[in-house]
Amino acid sequence: MFDRRNIKNTYLKILKRTKDFLLSKKSREFFVFLFFFFVSGAFWLLQTLNDDYETELSLPVRLKNVPENVIITTEPPAQLQIRVKDKGNVLMNYMVSKNFFPVNLDFKDYQGSGNYVRIQSSDFEKRILSQMNASTRLLSVKPDTLEYIYSTGKSKQIPVRIKGKVTAGREYYISDTICNPDSVLVYGPPTLLDTIKTAYTSHFEINDISDTIKQQIPLQTIKGAKFIPDQVEVILPVDMYTEKVVEVPITGVDFPSNKTLRTFPSKVKVTFQIGLSRFKEIDADDFTINVSYNHLMHLTTEKYSVKLTDTPRGVSHIRITPEQVDFLIEETSIDDN
Helix, strand or coil: CCCHHHHHHHHHHHHHHHHHHHCCHHHHHHHHHHHHHHHHHHHHHHHHHCCEEEEEEEEEEEEECCCCCCEEEECCCCEEEEEEEEEHHHHHHHHHHCCCCCEEEEHHHHHHHCCEEEEEHHHCHHHHHCCCCCCCEEEEEECCEEEEEEECCCEEEEEEECCEEEEECCCEEECCCEEECCEEEEECCHHHHCCCCCEEECCEEEEEECCCEEEEEEECCCCCCEEECCEEEEEECEEEEEEEEEEEEEEEECCCCCEEEEEECCEEEEEEEEEHHHCCCCCHHHCEEEEEHHHHHCCCCCEEECCCCECCCCCEEEEEECCEEEEEEEECCCCCC
8 A cells, every 4th residue: 555654745745846946947937938929929810810811601591481381392502601701800700609690581572483483692692791790791602592492282192113223142032122102292393293203212222131121212302393201111021042843734735626735744843943931822733834736736856845834923943854855646536535
């Protein structure tokens, strides 16, 4: 443990050295130097702030008195970026206080201008300058035009289409793409509404997924239109591949009444991949192998290359065994019928 007496002695030594330094000649010279340093710095700052400078400031923009039956489909910009010139001390006051009032746009003042309202900077420059010193010069305003588009309740329901790229991991596949909701309301001027048929999601890319995912995707914006809701939930169910084998019979079609098709073998094995969740749904009855009489008549060999006529949705990597079968067209007597 520390000796209390040693701690006290150390403290007294430090205190004495500090006192001796503050009362020394070097200390007095140091404080005199600091005093004149701060005085000269203050004079330099005052001189500097008396010069003219330029700076950028931000002013909020507000649209007010919008009627309840009006939908603003394209909002005006949230802020104006203005460039001003004045004495440094005035500009410093602007930057420190930052208490500018918003540039308010009254909807009623522009109601007769149509659904697409454009307000030139000359219309609101006076509102900006009224908040500043008389000596302040307004050099530029960005954007130089405020614009917004509105609709008086005109809307229609349109379908949503997913726009993106999604890949599944090895041995997995995407069994479906679900969009919730699958349709949205779009508001806009009548002339614009007539041209909008579909709402598309923003482009997205997801790779190597191995489990079902849900993701909120915003809709692509269209100038002058507003979607409600403006984003949808995209659900991508993922399933695992499994392999299944079924035996499918070969059937002759369009044969004359006195002729019959015989193949050797009469059935072939069809091997395919299917999602694990649908394994029990798919059986041999979902596949069809039809062989037409005219097709066989044009063959130059007695072997037929087996081809599936119908396959169920969702199967892949189909293999047929054997790929070729021998066939014989038999004549059937009237007595056999």
